[in-house]
Amino acid sequence: MSENDLLYTLALQHVPKIGDITAKKLITNCGSAEAVFKEKKQNLLKIDGIGSIMLNDLNEKDHLVAAEAEIHFMESNNITCSYFKDANYPGKLKHCIDGPILLFQSGQININHQPIISIVGTRKITTHGIAFCEALVEALTPYNPIIVSGLAYGTDITAHKAALKHNLQTIGCLAHGLNQIYPKVHKKYVAAIENNGGFFTDFWSSATFDRNNFLKRNRVIAGLSEATIVIESAEKGGSLVTADIANSYNRDVFAVPGRTTDTQSLGCNNLIKYQKAHMLSNPLDVPYILNWQLEEPNKQVVQKQLFVELEADEKVIYNYLKEHNKQLLDVIAVNCNMPIYKVASMLLNMELKGVVRPLPGKLFELV
Known part of the structure; x- marks a missing residue:
């Protein structure tokens, strides 16, 4: 969607009494969020399910001001969004009557044909x-x-x-x-x-x-x-x-x-x-x-990885846990001669690699 469309869609989302279901109804009837703001109130009230209380704050200037601030935040933080009518909007969410009109995202999300x-x-x-x-x-x-x-x-x-x-x-x-x-x-x-x-x-x-x-x-x-x-x-x-x-x-x-x-x-x-x-x-x-x-x-692409490559310090921790079974974080740090913050970081990396798992009470053991 264009930046102008995003601006007015955000502004519509900012109106207190207008939720996702109402916003979709207004946009569908008027053609766009911008058209909703430019339509006469008497015509909006003709739309089924739209009441005057919902529209009381529609023309307040702070909606566009807030929308501009949110766009600035998005641009500054590499955040994208998908609009409920766009092709990149999650397909199954499109079929939900109360699905968001805008969905913000960060990261490398790629929803294609995967379950x-x-x-x-x-x-x-x-x-x-x-x-x-x-x-x-x-x-x-x-x-x-x-x-x-x-x-x-x-x-x-x-x-x-x-x-x-x-x-x-x-x-x-x-x-x-x-x-x-x-x-x-x-x-x-x-x-x-x-x-x-x-x-x-x-x-x-x-x-x-x-x-x-x-x-x-x-x-x-x-x-x-x-x-x-x-x-x-x-x-x-x-x-x-x-x-x-x-x-x-x-x-x-x-x-x-x-x-x-x-x-x-x-x-x-x-x-x-x-x-x-x-x-x-x-x-x-x-x-x-x-x-x-x-x-x-x-x-072959999704086959479980059988061998994991460990860093030198991770190998020290691995060998220690292999010999002593489950151990406390503090005990691992002392016996491996490493600071606690470094051991905590190494254990997290090893956990994500599927080598160790955390247990209650700051205990760790090999998988």
């Missing part, structure tokens, strides 16, 4: 949940899917890291603008994700950080993909909201079952019990139910 799945779940993921999530992504690697999640603690970051480990494109959907990362501790994964995927958001850089943003963000996670997979969830939780949204979009939902006594499996068990999700007991249930087909030319 896309969303993996969500509790922030308090168990070791069983981590193991299943990692096994799931590994089993799906030959199909070369794009892995979507929300960059949150627990299930989300486990899914992103598993995708990076197997060289799969991964997309983090954010509940805030691209001027920040939440949680801050996950900033260390940003470069790796942007090099093999990136981030989507429909929030401006000036957006106030709000808990409700996470629920709004979930519609993007559900809308981007053909299926949403819930790894673990308590009886209530944001991942269940994402599953409900996916169901409302007529997308497939999968849930990993657990014991009836496991609090972090109650949500998944209920999804299965009330027939809101397929039971996912084997990772290969996903390609079977979704009817994915392997393409011979791609098999």
Whole structure:
């Protein structure tokens, strides 16, 4: 879209009482966002579902001023966006009535003909949940899917890291603008994700950080993909909201079952019990139910890397863990004669290479 179109679309998005559904209706009837601002109010009120309260602030000058500031932020930070009518807008999200009119992105996202799945779940993921999530992504690697999640603690970051480990494109959907990362501790994964995927958001850089943003963000996670997979969830939780949204979009939902006594499996068990999700007991249930087909030319490209090249300091840490099994970060640093900050950086690199995995309590072990 042209910069002028972007300016007026941002300005329309800035009007408080106009959400994505209303904005799409106005643009469709008027032909463009600019035409909406130039149309007489009496004609806009003739559009079905448009009321005078929605249009009260339409002609305020601060909408264009704010839009200009956001464009400056985008240009200064190499941020692009896709418009809901453009060809580069994610195809499945186009079919969602409440999909964003503008989707901002950073990184190297390339949504072509690859299958896309969303993996969500509790922030308090168990070791069983981590193991299943990692096994799931590994089993799906030959199909070369794009892995979507929300960059949150627990299930989300486990899914992103598993995708990076197997060289799969991964997309983090954010509940805030691209001027920040939440949680801050996950900033260390940003470069790796942007090099093999990136981030989507429909929030401006000036957006106030709000808990409700996470629920709004979930519609993007559900809308981007053909299926949403819930790894673990308590009886209530944001991942269940994402599953409900996916169901409302007529997308497939999968849930990993657990014991009836496991609090972090109650949500998944209920999804299965009330027939809101397929039971996912084997990772290969996903390609079977979704009817994915392997393409011979791609098999070699996505084949799991069997040998990983380690830096000299990484080899020291590797050999130490090989001899001593799981160890604390501080203990590794002392026995390998390296500063803690350097060991932490090395362990992160080794984790992304699939050599080590973190455990609760700052413990690390070889994979």
